[in-house]
Amino acid sequence: MEVPPVAKQPTAEKRQRRERGSINPDDIINGAFELAEDIGIDNLSMPLLGKHLGVGVTSIYWYFRKKDDLLNAMTDRALRQYVFATPYVEAADWRETLRNHARVMRKAFLGNPILCDLILIRSALSPRAAKLGVAAVEKAIESLAEAGLSPEDAFDTYSAVSLHVRGSVVLQRLYDKNQSTDCGPGYFEEAMVIDPETAPLLAKVSAEGHRIGASDEKNFEYGLDCILDHAARLIEESAAKPAQRRKTATPRRKAAADR
Known part of the structure; x- marks a missing residue:
């Protein structure tokens, strides 16, 4: 019986492991953007990000307690770049x-x-x-x-x-x-x-x-x-309204003056 092929799961390229305490929130956010470029936001996970950055997953949780916190930080950065690039x-x-x-x-x-x-x-x-x-x-x-x-x-x-x-x-x-x-x-x-x-x-x-x-x-x-x-x-239409009001007001003022 032929076994159907299993879909390949997203993986992150493993880097050389960092020293403890050598990572900061900006490094994590940068790494998250890098990894998301390869596997997408939907497949981004803390374990995959830890592997990508060469750190234990607990180092990431120290700064971002859950994935939503990390995504919020990524969104903040993305929105700032987007707003500044959008013409007035x-x-x-x-x-x-x-x-x-x-x-x-x-x-x-x-x-x-x-x-x-x-x-x-x-x-x-x-x-x-x-x-x-x-x-x-x-x-x-x-x-x-x-x-x-x-x-x-x-x-x-x-x-x-x-x-x-x-x-x-x-x-x-x-x-x-x-x-x-x-x-x-x-x-x-x-x-x-x-x-x-x-x-x-x-x-x-x-x-x-x-x-x-x-x-x-x-x-x-x-x-x-x-x-x-x-x-x-x-x-x-808005510009025409004052002119229309002036037109209708003029005959009234003239009639009042005649009286």
Whole structure:
């Protein structure tokens, strides 16, 4: 009887063992990022990290009592690097700077799966990381309000952009994970069988490169344009209201003067 092969478990390359007391929290966090690059956040464990760093696992537990504490520390560092690398939204050129902000955000997460897993998929921020995130969002909303949006519309606009970016990135990340584990189609479109006889429009646009439910550049940019166009209309409507009020007030003042 043939025995089925057993899936290979994540392993860490063993380093030369360190001297006792020669490791610190920064060394541990650095090592955790190194190991996560090879085996992913899901497979990261304290014993594997100890082997990777060449220390006993108790040396790690001395600083981080459980894996969640270590992941929080990794998230703090990742979020600081992410925030500093993300361009500000400027009121004077709000549309292009917000577009650039969204593109850079998306590119940063797509280019760093560890960043995506820590901040977007894990979605557990320490108080320090959460405070840093609030400051960045406040700055963006402040700029949008200065550009002419009400505080509520500025909040909703930035929230929509953030949701659009995060949804696009997480969908792509899940797709990549499914592809690496042979779980089958990762996008809704890939599971569809499009018959030109019964779905001629779908067949036509699909042949032109359009994809349903895919987090590609075309879909991302289209959705981003829709959000920006809506915000621009809100700014135009807000700017038109004072002029409209002045128009309606003038005849009243004239009539009062005639009397």
